[in-house]
Amino acid sequence: MTLQRKLYLLAGTVVLAMLVLAASLHAGMSQGSRIRVSALQSTERRHALLWLDAAHEHYLKEKALAASARTERGPAEREALRSFEEARVQLADVLRAQAREPASPEAVLDTGLVARILEVSPELRGEELASLIQAALEQEEGRYQALGAEGERSVRIGRIIAVSVPLVFMGVLLAAMGAIFVPLQRQLNALLSGIERLGRGELDAPLPTSASGELGRFAAAVDTMVKNLRQTQAQLVAASRLASVGELAASVAHEVNNPLAFVLSNLRFVREELARPEPLLPEARRELLEAVDDSVRGAERISAVAQDLKAFSRPDAEPEARAPVDVLEVLRNTLRMAEPQLRGRARVVEEYALVPRVHAHAARLGQVFLNLLLNAAQAIAPGRSAENRVTLRTRLVSGGRVAIEVEDTGCGICPSVLPRIFEPFFTTKGKEGTGLGLSVCQGIIQSLNGELTAESTLGKGTLMRVVLPVSPEQEVPASTAWSSLVLSDEESSLSRHVLVIDDEPDMGPAIRRALGPGCHVTSITEPQRALDALCGTASYDAILCDMLMPGMTGMELYAETARRAPGREKRIVFITGGCFSEETLELLRGVSIPVIPKPFDAAGLRDALHRSELSAGGEAAAP
Known part of the structure; x- marks a missing residue:
């Protein structure tokens, strides 16, 4: 994932967390507003019921006084009745207004109870009406207490939301930042360490090119630059x-x-x-x-x-x-x-x-x-x-x-x-x-x-x-490492058939004199003719081949021998004046071939012949 996408992901996480926080706050505020409205409506209904209850009691009292005096309805009783009716109309208006925009379905009184309050005559059924009003007051009081408990619960939930949502938001934000910036910091430190080593001149110091995104491309570009610098x-x-x-x-x-x-x-x-x-x-x-x-x-x-x-x-x-x-x-x-x-x-x-x-x-x-x-x-x-x-x-x-x-x-x-x-x-x-x-x-x-x-x-x-x-390892000098392979004069007297391939005509006789009478030396100056002889019916215990010859190099002769007569290339020993091209050096590193530098002596030749026989694994020289 690229750095740009990681930053987009972090921004998206922050926006999502903010939306969750806003939604939680909005839900808490909506809940509190609903409870406040319901409480106001409940208070308004209670006031209307209390006014109706007071007007009804006053009417009953005036009616009782008129009955005890055994007089007809007087002005006071009619005024009390009129006040009661006004209170009942007021209750009806309040209920109708609240019914159009209720704060909640539970905020409205029982419709059956309200209908009976509005229909029962105070003159004929005064006691029944009083009990209905008391029942409505008790119902409204219960609902008012329920709204209070709900309000308290909403306050507690709001406090919890107010504390927990920011904490969760910060936790999510920190986790997202950690998931993005901790690996980024690790990659930056590794890249910085590599660049510091390059600054100290350690051009072979590896760079963390496995990093993804922009850092990976930057590391790859620096690595390419370092490779070019190494070449320069x-x-x-x-x-x-x-x-x-x-x-x-x-x-x-x-x-x-x-x-x-x-x-x-x-x-x-x-x-x-x-x-x-x-x-x-x-x-x-x-x-x-x-x-x-x-x-x-x-x-x-x-x-x-x-x-x-x-x-x-x-x-x-x-x-x-x-x-x-x-x-x-x-x-x-x-x-x-x-x-x-x-x-x-x-x-x-x-x-x-x-x-x-x-x-x-x-x-x-x-x-x-x-x-x-x-x-x-x-x-x-x-x-x-x-x-x-x-x-x-x-x-x-x-x-x-x-x-x-x-x-x-x-x-x-x-x-x-x-x-x-x-x-x-x-x-x-x-x-x-x-x-x-x-x-x-x-x-x-x-x-x-x-x-x-x-x-x-x-x-x-x-x-x-x-x-x-100081070198951590002390190797044995090369001059002693091969000492056990140098042949004595008695060992060199064993009859061997040696093929010398060199465009220099005097090289064959010189090698024959160096190896002595115990070796039969055949010298060929033309590489193609030597290749035909090498892949033919003749048998050779060792082949001494020059590296640089007109028409065919020593490495080309080696490869062609391996193709035409597999196994015989193991007996080839290169002799050279040391002028190697980059291609020749690359090929020599890929195969294990003895190389004798010119000029050489008899001991070096015998040593190389013996190593050639060892590398051939004791195979018979004959085809």
């Missing part, structure tokens, strides 16, 4: 993240090119040495092994940079999904990305205390730390790095929360500007700044039920402090 916030977060990645582009290229230079140089050296026709001497063999080891370390450095950049820049498919996060690990990974920007400007001082995990979103938290580190680097002029420092600090604070601090010895922030640094689009960097960094960071931290504050002294430096709640 996600876009701002993504834009800020990409801006940070843009600032890191040159540094990332430097970090990749340095190890890549000696990796390529070492590999060319190995190729040239192995191409020589003469056999390798022990010293040359050692030199080759050292070159290979250096190349492996350089490739691992490049892999670490790529993994850090991928973890930071991947889209937040589920920004509300939170989990226990190790802030020290996030800080170290972020520091590796920001270190080229800090190099040449300041020394990095790490003062880490052991702190529990926080309830947060790792990628978003990394975005906040990276933004704070880049701001710290930009606040320090290049050169004199030995005199400047950027301090990273973790510690426990009151309330069982974790504080992460980034402190620099840069130029500091002007006191007049400091209160505005978290405002959207406010920047002190001129055209180089977007004004989104700290605003987005504050939004992220507030969405994690944390706080982001700043302290600064102009010319001495700035301290940025992030305070987050």
